[in-house]
Amino acid sequence: MSSESPIFTQTYDLLRWLLPLAQRLPRTHRSGLARQLPDAGFQLQRLLLRAAKRPNIAADLLHEADAALAELRLLLRLACDLRVISPGQYEEGARRTAEIGRLLGGWLRTVGTLSRAPAPG
Secondary structure (H helix, E strand, O other): OOOOOHHHHHHHHHHHHHHHHHHOOOHHHOOOHHHHHHHHHHHHHHHHHHHHHOHHHHHHHHHHHHHHHHHHHHHHHHHHHOOOOOHHHHHHHHHHHHHHHHHHHHHHHHHHHHHOOOOOO
């Protein structure tokens, strides 16, 4: 998978949106949510990049990326429930993570198909 793939663009755009959002969280949440939101986004990005560069273990890395995406979704929901982000900001985050999830699912299906292909010869 090329680093020019839409999933990398979407993940980069998510981080560009997420970092300023986390910086604007109230002081009481700076050591928790404000740190964990970008950390989850960066973890997702790292796993996707590693999967692209290491096709022999891509499926495992993509499953880890899926778990990181689930964590990010949970953190966004928690931030909304605690009213530190607005429902509109949550909706934007949900839209962005849903698109990444759709692309990640497609990549996982592709990797699964390739790993189940019969051996030549």
